Amino acid sequence: MKKLILLAVIALSSCISVQAQIETPQPSPAQKMEQKVGLTDVTLEFSRPSMKGRTIFGDLVPFDKMWRTGANKNTMITFSSDVTIGGKEVKAGSYAIFTTPGKTSWDIIFYSDTSNWGTPQKWDEAKVAAKISVKPQVMPFKVETLTMSFDNLTNNSAVLSLLWENTMIDVKFEVPTDKAVSDAIAKTMAGPSAQDYYASARYYLEAGKDIKQANTWMDKAVEMTKDSPKFWWLRQQSLIKAKAGDTKGAITAAKASLEGATKAGNADYVKMNKDSLKEWGAKM
Secondary structure, eight states: OHHHHHHHHHHHHHHHHHHOOOOOOOSSOEEEEEEEETTEEEEEEEEOOBOTTOOTBTTTBOTTSOBOSSSSSOOEEEESSOEEETTEEEOSEEEEEEEEOOSSOEEEEEESOOOOSSSOSSOOGGGEEEEEEEOOEEEEEEEEEEEEEEESOOSSEEEEEEEEEEEEEEEEEEOOHHHHHHHHHHHHHTOOOHHHHHHHHHHHHHHTOOHHHHHHHHHHHHHHTTTSOOHHHHHHHHHHHHHTTOHHHHHHHHHHHHHHHHHHTOHHHHHHHHHHHHHTTOOO
């Protein structure tokens, strides 16, 4: 019995020791930065190694050899909208940042595959979203820990800066703020779109609100799309007019919807329109 108890105590102690975990600081702690540039959200995630008495560029990080641009998992940047880097459009999304440091020039590469731990085992040139060359700047002081930041912020651009040892690299990227704001201004000043009128009219119909207002909005939506009327919009127009007491207008709209649905091969709308026309006493 004593032996069994002793074995149980040893087993319990082993379980406790396995479950217990000691957390220690990471040698290259992770950092996540978020920056609004104009109307674009930019997120940067990277790990930050330190010099610790070592020579960095040309030694720990060799010249003319691709580098993960940090430590651990590759550095990743995410753009919420399309941006321009080195004159090339880069689509919204996430990109790994790889660099090839040189004595007089660095290559900066934005790579669409972010799943690598370090540099890819097999390089795929088709995944290069942008590649630019920049001249490194020598700083009059040393930066112990790899630092990256967003600087020189304007409504339309920013600079991604990398600083480590006595080297600084700047990469400018541009965001489409002016186009986005100009498009929004033009749309607002032009007034509601056909889709806005349609959505509002349909809501008023379904919510049992002012049917006269719904009828006005729906007529406006159809008028704005008269060159290519949507048969499902015409269906809603017929229902609104029927509810507003305009049977003649409802029949006209339903016949137009029926014609469009027939051409599109939409059996559901064909049946719904035929049923409504019969209900409203239309001559077929």
